[in-house]
Amino acid sequence: MAGNDISSGPGNAGRAQARHEAAEFLLRRHRFRPAEALPWLIAIAAFFVFPDRMTFGSQVLVMILFAISLDLILGYAGIVTLGHAAFFGVGAYTVGLASARLGWTEPISGLFAAAIMAALAGFISGWFLLRYRGLTLLMLTLATAIMILETGNFRSDITGGYDGMPGLVFQPVLGMFEYDLYGRTNYLYALAVLAVVFFFVRRIVYSPFGQALTGIRENVRRMHAIGSPVHRRLVTVYTIAAAIAGVAGALFTQTNAYVTLTVFDFDTSAKVLVMLILGGTGRLYGAFIGAAVYLILEDHLSKLSPTFWQFGIGILLLVTVLFARRGILGVIEDLGRFRSWKGRIRMVPGRIVWSNVQWKGIGMAAFDGALIGLAVGFAANVGRTNLLWSWFVTEPLSVLAWTAAGAALVAAINIGYLVYAERSATGSTPR
Amino acid sequence: MPQVATIAVSILFDGLAYAMFLFITAVGLSVTMGLMNFVNLAHGAFAMAGGYFVVSLTQSYGVDFISSLIIASVLVGLISIRFERRLYRPLYKAGELDQVLLTIGLAFMAIAAFTFFYGPIPKSVPLPQWLQGNVDLGFRAFPRYRAFLIVLGLFLVAVLWYGFERTNIGARIRAAVDNRRMAESVGINVDLLFTVTFAIGSGLAALGGGLAIQLFGLTPYFAVLYLVLFLIVVAVGGLGSLKGTLMAALLLGIVDTAGKYLIAEAGGFFIYVITVIVLLLKPAGFYGRQ
């Protein structure tokens, strides 16, 4: 082990050896894997398969970029924040104000300006706030973002307030590519920016600096103990992440040709956080999967039912937490690993011992099932009766039937699961 | 200057009423987050559910307002037990990110479900005659409903304080907040304790939701609309501290009211400025453990 070598190595030779090994390790991890080409190929394929949906497509790319910036601080440095929208908004307003008030309409230099402004905001706020952790940090970042929003609303003569800045104009990208109605230029532009930023982030993550961040996430005290400048590193990565969020915000303004103060909202911060956790934190590609899955599902569900689509999103989040603790990417990784386990799982036909524990579990499942059945029955019958709750009173038989059906169904599922678990899990699974 | 005195009295009165609403709704969240280390973003959903039960009870069944409040809180408290047992418990040891995802998901589902049953139009409740209008004390008129909020809030503070500080179960809760393992090893059934406190916290949230209808109206979106406010109260007060939550609610309620009255142009600002100042000085809140 590299660590042992450092402590026990008697001289320079041992230390050099250890450094070499560590460098080898980092390089090995840094190497590109073939699977990494997949998201990019999908993104390019989408351009040709859905040429009419590129307006939506560019919004997905912008959110992916935003989620990546959050992943850098949340997934790698372990900084949980609810105010990341602040930097997104600063970037968005930098290009917006530059275009509307200064006539600075060149898009790519706008991205750099946005990155610098957001980095500045990240550096200043990070310097003060990153001494704190946990709920305190959450609330401080959140309050900071909302204070920026309130300031913007206070000076709505400059910012345009909640009505935003209409009619923002940007020059064609590189002076050549006009923005078209279908958003195709926007999509390719956003994709190019995403690719550049992504490989920059990837380098950071696999650098010694990135390893130090992971160390801070895993054990701050130890990093302090080995003399790592923890605060400085956190502020550095926070500044970088803020700059990237600023780029995402600038892209957001440019692709929409519009911006309002709602970019600073709590909703923006919370949504990107949910997307990232959904995809899986600390993996870079989790941001891709999370943002894409969330937004595509939202798009589909809100087409199916503009009113109740949130229910579907809720179920997705619930299922992810209960069955895929490490996000969607975690599941994919597990599936990949599963192949190598298969040979080792022994299928021992077991005998189920019906003890009290099982019966109690089935009883609880039946009780839950009864409640679920009751709720579903209520939902199914609510339109037919005039008083909202009167179904419970006027149709006791129907109530009973729904309840019993729910209880029976869920209990049956539970028994089935028990049998399945007994059959398959008697062997030892390497976990 | 008598003018200044009257203004001060009315700010104090309005602020106190607002503070009591904040306290009642947020105290459950504080205990959940302090005792179980659980980030419960669905807390607002329980409050919203309580509000809608009150609406149904008063409008469809003619139950009077006060009884509806009690029934709704008990009902939501009982229902929340199922949620705690089934969904929350498996995640006590998981990271806060998973908890955020679960509870946000629950809040989303609650919003959609209540929109389905009640529609998106804001609801209000008929108040009994004795809660309408105001009492004029000569120099100033005081809305009765707000006086009621203050009285009810102070009553609940007293009850909770007694329960927390003077009863056996309160002692157990405090022990579990301070050191869960030690509490378990001296034979306290911490699991049961969690369930009971969770139910009480959710019931109180439901009560807060019922009381809020008169102030803010009630839509399904209530589940997340005021969540930030509750989180701020919890953070400023310190996790799991009854005294802290009360102090935070009082401070934020009164400062917010004073800000709105005196400098309305920057009305939205004050509550966040106070939050930042307090947390920069006392990162764990007023009475939180470092």
Next chain:
Amino acid sequence: MKLFRWLGLTALALTVGGAAQAETVKIGVVLPFSGANADLGHQIDKAFDLYIKLHAKDIAPHKVEIVKRDEGPPTGAQAKTVATELITNDKVQILTGFVFSPSAIAMAPVLTQAKTPLIIANAGTAWITNLSPYIARLSFSMWHPAYPMGAFAFDKIGCKTAALAYTDFPPGKDSTDAFKAGFEKAGGKVGLSIPLGSPVQVPDFTPFFQRIKDAKPDCMYVFIPSGAHATGVMKAYGDLGMRAAGVKLIGPMDLIPDNKLQDMGDAAIGTIVMGHYSVDLDNAANKAFLKEWHAAYGKDSYPDFMSAAGWDTMHAIFDTIKKLDGKVSDGAKVIEAMKGWTTNGPRGQVTIDADTRDIIQDQHAMEVVRKADGKLGVKILGTTKAVKDECKAQKIGRCGT
């Protein structure tokens, strides 16, 4: 062969006979179906659905196909994305809906680029119609009720001094500016002007109103986004006993949306608003509209001023489809056909101003009273006929461009 000849002849006969080709017109409806303001979207959506259900046969042999999308929060971005996709992906020919001004503002350049008409059913920031020649508005501008209210408040209600209170976002400022312009022109004096916080969260109104009560103006002009805010205002106003203290509550019709009026209780009685619609408006079209509404959505469901505008919006779209014989793929022609369109709808006579593509409609001063049947309702105190958007007439700020 004979069959083919016959077919050909029939086809020829149809064309020569001038029988219309049955066209299917695709209409994109963008409204907030979810989120904090979902109820506003539903009020308009119900009116759309009802109109289409009752009048689908009017445009025969043509048909309409409705594609509904969620406008989302008032960020502009969400609405812009879905509306752009309605044009590029779903190929809708006409867009309608749009509750939030930011959505319409964000969408304006796309409309010009795509040459797709947007018929606004709510969004009320005055200068929106200036942003694209493909926008027509059937609802109102903030100036419609607020400007005439200024003169009415001074002359008829007897307000010599007034305090303003508004939700702190552009429509709020728009509305209070308009009121102030009309009120000061008439000779009134505006004292306090108090912002009431964000449009999303309903704030605790009491401290704001307490301050106004202490200042003792004759009237308090309040603008809030119609929704949960309205009930909150009324409760705080009633609880503080402001009417007894001599502060009259006035405002645009957003204060007393008909679907929330019954919940407001006695506190609302005596409130005077200016607006284009109330369920108590006495005209034949409104009576028919109400009857159909109650038949479709139950007797406890009420349309409000947004629903009335939604009804007229769909009416205008249907008339245009009829006028153009279903050929609505040219957006410029659609807008051209709408200019000067007029009808007697639930709101009374409404006309689309050929110059500004904005609505011309009557404004009624209405006082909340308890009606004979015990329900709350309004009494019409006075009517200003055919009100145009004063902001554009006077070229104030962005309205002048």
